Amino acid sequence: MLTNHGIPEDLMRDVLKVAEEFIQLLVEDMENSSSNDPGKKCRLYSNTGFDEEKVHLWRDTFRFSCNTLKDHVEEWPNNPTRLREVIGDYVARVREMSLLLLDLIREGLGLESGYFEGDLSKDQLMNFNYYPPCPDPSLTLGLPKHSDPQLITILNQGTTPGLQVLKDEQWLALDPTPNAFVVNVGHTLQVISNGMLRSGDHRVVTNTYAARTTVGCFIHPSSDCQVQPAKELIKRCSIPLYKTFTYGEFVKNYVKDNLDGNSVLKRYELSQAQD
Numbered sequence: 001m002l003t004n005h006g007i008p009e010d011l012m013r014d015v016l017k018v019a020e021e022f023i024q025l026l027v028e029d030m031e032n033s034s035s036n037d038p039g040k041k042c043r044l045y046s047n048t049g050f051d052e053e054k055v056h057l058w059r060d061t062f063r064f065s066c067n068t069l070k071d072h073v074e075e076w077p078n079n080p081t082r083l084r085e086v087i088g089d090y091v092a093r094v095r096e097m098s099l100l101l102l103d104l105i106r107e108g109l110g111l112e113s114g115y116f117e118g119d120l121s122k123d124q125l126m127n128f129n130y131y132p133p134c135p136d137p138s139l140t141l142g143l144p145k146h147s148d149p150q151l152i153t154i155l156n157q158g159t160t161p162g163l164q165v166l167k168d169e170q171w172l173a174l175d176p177t178p179n180a181f182v183v184n185v186g187h188t189l190q191v192i193s194n195g196m197l198r199s200g201d202h203r204v205v206t207n208t209y210a211a212r213t214t215v216g217c218f219i220h221p222s223s224d225c226q227v228q229p230a231k232e233l234i235k236r237c238s239i240p241l242y243k244t245f246t247y248g249e250f251v252k253n254y255v256k257d258n259l260d261g262n263s264v265l266k267r268y269e270l271s272q273a274q275d
């Protein structure tokens with residue numbers, strides 16, 4: 001949970017409001033606006049693999065590519081009319097804060113200055129998530145158990161509860177704290193830190209009484225970037241626990257494994273690697 005982060009409270013509220021308005025417009029025209037093509041830079045989807053998945057999820061998501069702003073802003077919708085302005089401001093501030101956070105993490109890990117700069121943190125995605133009230137929450141989930149594949153996630157979870165984290169094999173509710181962000185370590189940061197930082201499993205449960213809107217920002221490497229345990233950490237104290245991979249290939253496997261309920265990291269653990 002991150003507080004005192006410097007992002008204005010009214011901007012945190014505004015971004016949720018724009019997300020609510022925008023999703024509402026799209027949901028009314030779901031058939032024409034949704035797409036199952038993961039390569040699309042801006043898309044509305046309800047499930048990551050509708051045909052293959054065992055449980056259909058109680059969530060609509062709109063995904064934006066965000067970095068650099070000037071390369072992507074034209075792809076974003078412009079209805080509601082203030083969407084581009086609000087999101088542009090929000091995304092830029094979240095990015096600045098995330099890079100600062102990554103630099104503090106870098107220092108804590110004892111890595112050389114600038115380690116996360118460049119391709120490792122080049123890209124940024126943003127999701128608007130909308131979880132409508134569910135008539136029977138025992139039958140489905142907003143989002144099943146998963147860890148995020150990216151470097152870090154900065155989640156603005158609004159005011160409605162629903163997020164849970166797995167701790168000692170128990171699901172704990174992480175109820176919203178006003179104006180705080182939830183920060184998740186992603187798989188990529190787990191690999192770079194050679195397991196010193198661990199990605200946390202989380203999920204979203206539904207409720208019968210209120211819709212829930214959240215906004216997640218994900219900082220991640222460019223698709224062709226090589227990800228591996230930091231050499232400095234290996235030199236200092238340990239053996240590498242993970243194989244090197246390109247981020248784009250990793251994400252493809254993540255999507256595949258997630259549908260089967262498996263952790264993608266298993267494929268890349270060196271002790272279990274075939275080659």
Ligand SMILES: O=C(O)CCC(=O)C(=O)O
Nearest residue numbers: 129148157163204214216
């Ligand atoms: O909406 C939430 O509370 C969590 C969303 C999430 O975990 C994700 O998009 O990866």
Ligand SMILES: [Fe+2]
Nearest residue numbers: 146147148202
């Ligand atoms: Fe997540």
